[in-house]
Amino acid sequence: MAIESVAPLPWLVLLPLAWATLSFLLGPSRGAGIAIVGLLLQAGLVLLLAWQLTTMGTQHHAVGGWGAPLGIDLVADGLSVVMLLMTAAVALPVAIYARAWFVAKPAGAAWFWPLSGFLVAALNGLFLSADLFNIYVTLELLGLAAVGLTAATGERRAVAAAMRYLLATLLGSGAYLMGVALVYGTYGSVSLAVLGGLVESLPVVMLAAGLMVAGMLLKTALFPLHFWLPPAHGGAATPVSALLSALVIKASFYLALRLWFGVFEPLAAVSAAQVLGALGAAAVFWGSVQALLQARLKMLVAYSTVAQVGYLFLVFPLATGTPAEAAAGAWQGGVLQAVAHALAKAAMFAAAGAMILGAGSDRIDRLGGVGARLPLALFAFGLAGIVLMGLPPTGGFATKWLLLMAALETGQWWWAAVLVGGGLLAAAYVFRVLLAAFAPVPEQGRVTGVARSLEWTAFALATAGVLLGLFAAHVVTLLDVGA
Amino acid sequence: MNRWASVAVALLCAVLALALAWAMWDLPPAPVALPAQVAGSLAISGVEHPVTAVLLNFRGYDTLLEVGVLLIALLGMLAAGATPERMTALPPDPVLEGLARLLAPLMVLVAGYLLWAGAFRPGGAFQAAAVLAAAGVLLRLAGPVTAWTRPGRVLRLALAAGFVVFLAVAVLGLAQGAMLEYPRAWAGSLILAVEAGLTVSLGLTLAGLFLAGPEIPRGGPRT
Numbered sequence: 149m150a151i152e153s154v155a156p157l158p159w160l161v162l163l164p165l166a167w168a169t170l171s172f173l174l175g176p177s178r179g180a181g182i183a184i185v186g187l188l189l190q191a192g193l194v195l196l197l198a199w200q201l202t203t204m205g206t207q208h209h210a211v212g213g214w215g216a217p218l219g220i221d222l223v224a225d226g227l228s229v230v231m232l233l234m235t236a237a238v239a240l241p242v243a244i245y246a247r248a249w250f251v252a253k254p255a256g257a258a259w260f261w262p263l264s265g266f267l268v269a270a271l272n273g274l275f276l277s278a279d280l281f282n283i284y285v286t287l288e289l290l291g292l293a294a295v296g297l298t299a300a301t302g303e304r305r306a307v308a309a310a311m312r313y314l315l316a317t318l319l320g321s322g323a324y325l326m327g328v329a330l331v332y333g334t335y336g337s338v339s340l341a342v343l344g345g346l347v348e349s350l351p352v353v354m355l356a357a358g359l360m361v362a363g364m365l366l367k368t369a370l371f372p373l374h375f376w377l378p379p380a381h382g383g384a385a386t387p388v389s390a391l392l393s394a395l396v397i398k399a400s401f402y403l404a405l406r407l408w409f410g411v412f413e414p415l416a417a418v419s420a421a422q423v424l425g426a427l428g429a430a431a432v433f434w435g436s437v438q439a440l441l442q443a444r445l446k447m448l449v450a451y452s453t454v455a456q457v458g459y460l461f462l463v464f465p466l467a468t469g470t471p472a473e474a475a476a477g478a479w480q481g482g483v484l485q486a487v488a489h490a491l492a493k494a495a496m497f498a499a500a501g502a503m504i505l506g507a508g509s510d511r512i513d514r515l516g517g518v519g520a521r522l523p524l525a526l527f528a529f530g531l532a533g534i535v536l537m538g539l540p541p542t543g544g545f546a547t548k549w550l551l552l553m554a555a556l557e558t559g560q561w562w563w564a565a566v567l568v569g570g571g572l573l574a575a576a577y578v579f580r581v582l583l584a585a586f587a588p589v590p591e592q593g594r595v596t597g598v599a600r601s602l603e604w605t606a607f608a609l610a611t612a613g614v615l616l617g618l619f620a621a622h623v624v625t626l627l628d629v630g631a
Numbered sequence: 632m633n634r635w636a637s638v639a640v641a642l643l644c645a646v647l648a649l650a651l652a653w654a655m656w657d658l659p660p661a662p663v664a665l666p667a668q669v670a671g672s673l674a675i676s677g678v679e680h681p682v683t684a685v686l687l688n689f690r691g692y693d694t695l696l697e698v699g700v701l702l703i704a705l706l707g708m709l710a711a712g713a714t715p716e717r718m719t720a721l722p723p724d725p726v727l728e729g730l731a732r733l734l735a736p737l738m739v740l741v742a743g744y745l746l747w748a749g750a751f752r753p754g755g756a757f758q759a760a761a762v763l764a765a766a767g768v769l770l771r772l773a774g775p776v777t778a779w780t781r782p783g784r785v786l787r788l789a790l791a792a793g794f795v796v797f798l799a800v801a802v803l804g805l806a807q808g809a810m811l812e813y814p815r816a817w818a819g820s821l822i823l824a825v826e827a828g829l830t831v832s833l834g835l836t837l838a839g840l841f842l843a844g845p846e847i848p849r850g851g852p853r854t
Contacts, residue, residue, distance in 0.1 A: 158801075158810035165699065165798055169791055172706070176781060211692040212804070213812035218668045220692050258781075259710040266703050273696065285696045292700055296707025307711055330654070336661030346662060352654035 156193040156200070157209040157222045160232065160272040163190055168265020177254070179261035180247040186265070187240040190272075194236045198229050198626060206630035209276075216279065216339035223278040223341075225630030227483065230623060231275040231402050234487045237612060238394045238494045239268050245498050245605040246387035252505055252599060256300035256385035263300070267293040267391060274399050280328045280338040283403065284321060291317035291367070294396045297388040298380050309379035316366055316376040320400070323363030330356035343411045357412040364407075367400035370424075370461055371431035374454045378438075382450035386501030389446060393453045394494035398486050401460050405482065408464065418469040425465035429566040431458030436573030440580065444510045445500050448577060449493070455570060456489045456536060459551070462563050466554040474557040479631075480624045481550030487623065488543030488616055492535035495609035499529035502602040503585065506595045512581060517589035519582075521596070524603040526585050531610035533578030538571045543616025677818025679751040686755065687822045691811045695801060698794050698829060705790070705839045709781070723774055731773035738766035746830050750819070756793075756829035763834025768841045778842045790839065793832030797825050 167186035171179020200207055201224065209222040224232070243264070250257035270290035277283045295317065299310035332338050334353060335346050347353060369377040381393050408416055435455025442448040463482030467475035502525040503518045504510045519526050538548035548567050555563040589595070616623070669681050669689065676684035686694050742759040749755025770776040782790060800821055804812035813821050 155805070158805060162798065162802060162810065169795060169798065172702075172791055173784075173787055175784065175787065209809060211810050212688060212690075213807065213809040214672070214689055217663055217665060218672060218689050220690060256710070259706045263703060263706055263710065266699055269699070270696075282690075282693055282696075285693050285700070289696050289700050289703070292707060293703050296703055296710050299707060299711035302710075302712030310711065326651075330651075332661075333655070333658060334661065336663035336665055342663060350659075352658060355650055355654045 154193075154196065155209060156197040157207060157224060157276055158211070159193055160190065160197070160276065161222075161269055163193070164265045164269035164272065168262045168269065171261035171265060172259075176258040177250065177260075179265075180243070180250075183261050183265060184240070184243050184247070187236065187243050187268070190268070191236040191240055194229070194232045197224055198233065201226065201229050201629045202626065217337040217342045220282045221278045221339065221341065222276040224276055226627040227402070227406065227631065228275045229629070230483055230487065230627055231398070232272060234398070234490050235268065235271045235275070235395055238490050238609070239264075239391070241605040241609050242387055242390050242394075242494055242498070244601055245390070245501075248599040248601040249385070249387050249501065252602075253385070255302065256297075256388065258300070260297065260300060260385070260387070263293050263296050264388075264391065267297065267396070271395055271399055275402065278340045280331060280340065280343070282338075284325050284328055287321045287324065287367075287399070287403075290396060290399055291321060294392055298384045298392070300388070301383075301385050303383070305379070306383040309376075309383045312376045313380040316373075320363040320365075320367035323359045323366070327356040327358075327360035327363070330359070340411055347411050347414055349415050353412075354415055357407065357415050360407060361404055361412075364400040364404040365424075365427075368397050368404065368460070369454060369457055370427050371434050371454065371458065372427070374431065374435070374457070377454060378447055378450040381453060382444070382447040386446070386497055386504075389450070389501075390494040390497040393450065393497060394490040397453070397457060398490060401457070401486060405463065405479075409467065409479070416468050418465075421464040421468035424461045425563060428458040428461030428464075429563070431455060431461070432566055432570040433458075433573070436570060436577060439577040440573070443512060445504060445512050445515070445581065446497070446510055448512065448581065449496050449500050452496070452536065452574070452577060453489075453493060455574070456485075456493065459485050459489075459547070459567070459570065462551055462555075462566065465560060466551065466558060466563060470554070470558045474554045477550050477557070478554035480627055481547050481554060483627055484543060484550065484616070484620060484623060485547040488535055488547050488613055491543065491609050491613035491616060492532040495528050495532040495606050495613060496536075498602070498606035498609060499525045499532065502598050502606060503529065505598045505602070508594070508596070512584050515581070515584040516587035517595040518585040520589065522598065522603060524607055525598070526582070528603065528606035528610040529585075530578065530582055531607075531614060533574070533582075535610070535613040535616075537574045537578065538567070541617040542614045543620065544613070546617045546620035675815060675818075677813060677815075677820075677822050678749075680749065680753070680755075682753065683749045683755050683822070683826075686757075687825060688813065688818065692801075695794075695797050695811070698797060698833065701833060701836050702790065702794060705836050705843065708840065708843055728773045728775060731769050732775065735766045735770055738762050738769075742766075742830060742834065746826055749826060750823065756826040756833060759826075759830040760833030760837055763830065764837030764841075767834070767838030771838075771842055776842070779839075782839075782843075786835070790832055790835050793825070793828035793830070796828035800825055 167182045207224040211220045270286045274286035295310050295314045299307045330352055366373045381389050432455050435451050439448045439451035463478050466478030506522045507515050507518055535542040535544040538544040552564050552567050673684055676688045678684050742762040745754040745759040801811045804810050
């Protein structure tokens with residue numbers, strides 16, 4: 149069979165569903181091996197899709213052979229493929245990490261593999277779907293898998309955090325579904341392609357768009373709707389924290405971006421975009437300050453996510469109603485931030501997990517000696533921190549550079565101030581951890597070694613976050629396909 | 632939550648309700664008429680009832696993922712460590728138990744009818760599964776069925792069977808040209824096979840949400 153005739157689109161959903169089901173059939177705590185094989189195949193499929201995209205343009209698949217609006221269409225454009233690449237690049241190392249993690253710490257292992265398989269299938273499905281209702285189904289699949297994974301350690305704190313997460317995520321998808329119902333009531337279709345030519349500024353459509361975007365803000369945990377995130381991301385088993393912070397919140401951000409600059413573009417108002425930007429700026433400062441104040445390492449990393457989510461929303465004021473060139477730069481910067489943060493945050497959680505395992509405590513003031521015993525994990529943590537700060541030549545730098553240029557070109561210097569200030573605050577909370585880890589050892593031999601794959605995967609993810617800066621131009625080229 | 636927060640939430644809900652009413656007051660006729668398209672393609676869908684045609688054929692992909700949602704809802708509960716030992720056993724009641732034993736086979740019969748009826752009138756796998764699940768709940772409450780934490784191999788297979796069949800049909804469709812594309816001649820039988828599998832699996836899954844899921848204990852954990 150010629151490589152051109154392989155259709156990666158349906159397989160990107162079917163493959164994770166298949167290994168998830170298989171690992172469920174195998175039984176509790178089983179399935180790490182098939183998950184890793186499945187994710188390797190998935191990475192190959194996404195690379196094939198990226199190649200098809202650059203040579204042949206946007207890819208389509210009409211599920212059931214019907215075609216929209218009767219059936220559901222899958223569409224892969226540049227934005228979808230960048231998100232799929234991000235998912236594959238994070239999920240594979242995290243799976244290798246999880247395999248070693250659950251040997252050391254079995255709490256939460258029982259149904260990790262099937263749940264994470266469904267989670268990956270939901271992410272891929274969401275990034276590929278061109279149908280508003282089908283996107284809702286993928287959101288539900290994603291949300292429930294994420295909540296199940298959060299609760300899986302069975303610890304009281306984690307279960308309580310998962311319940312709060314469940315209510316937040318259901319409220320978010322409920323608001324989205326209400327918007328979908330209003331859109332269907334108005335136009336009689338939920339296909340993005342059909343709606344693209346129909347949407348105009350009616351009150352009912354404004355309300356629908358408002359509900360859908362608001363639902364996504366809650367799911368992406370944009371300040372002040374972030375209340376559910378730190379306990380859930382900080383309290384889950386570490387491989388789960390990495391998946392949640394790196395990937396799950398990006399799905400709802402992607403959807404907000406897709407809707408705002410896609411079907412709802414005729415409605416997008418500069419004033420609303422400025423509000424989103426202001427909330428983003430508040431998130432950067434509030435999240436960073438909270439990160440500085442945390443006593444526990446994983447809570448620090450979780451609050452850092454609250455801060456980093458803020459940058460994502462600077463895209464809206466920078467690319468709404470601004471000159472095309474500046475808007476394109478801001479858009480690219482925003483998507484790159486999603487990818488850079490995914491790699492860096494997965495690395496940071498993975499490294500933090502290894503350090504906590506070694507130190508036997510998740511308190512930052514008990515990290516003394518980690519620098520000497522687990523240098524690679526600490527190095528990975530530092531590298532990931534550099535990506536989050538936005539220093540050259542990392543992916544974080546490429547992101548901030550694009551956003552900064554857009555801010556200056558459009559004369560919105562106040563967003564530039566947020567970018568610079570946020571970078572300094574990130575430096576402060578990263579150095580706080582590094583200083584604690586280099587502190588002299590209180591008792592000899594207190595810090596124990598950990599499985600090597602725990603450190604190496606964290607390092608690989610952090611390195612990918614750094615290298616993203618060097619390959620940013622390629623990502624931007626890919627992003628332009630079908631945009 | 633304090634009182635002012637409650638008042639604020641209530642106000643927000645009232646504003647949203649008014650906005651919804653206002654926005655929907657004067658809805659123009661929809662430019663796309665999907666019901667007509669469904670009716671137009673019903674003859675080649677393999678079933679005669681439009682709802683079943685939409686759920687299992689035109690938008691079968693949504694249903695495939697929804698079945699996954701139900702399965703992971705159960706998995707999430709199992710993962711969170713729901714432990715049935717903490718459930719208080721009801722005192723044995725011979726009348727209730729006798730009635731449950733009498734009703735359960737009838738409910739299975741009703742489920743079978745609903746499954747078969749789905750092809751041409753309201754019914755289908757989800758309705759049939761709901762009746763099966765109700766039978767499971769009844770048997771649990773009356774005593775004969777015990778709760779479960781970790782499903783064994785057979786139970787896992789039964790829980791996943793519907794999804795596996797559906798997934799296999801989705802993959803087989805790729806040979807026709809698209810995921811979940813039914814061969815015309817086989818559409819009716821394949822849909823019935825998927826629905827039969829789903830009835831059993833969804834019935835067990837829905838029952839499992841009750842059988843496996845007692846509340847998180849109040850007060851301290853019992854040891």
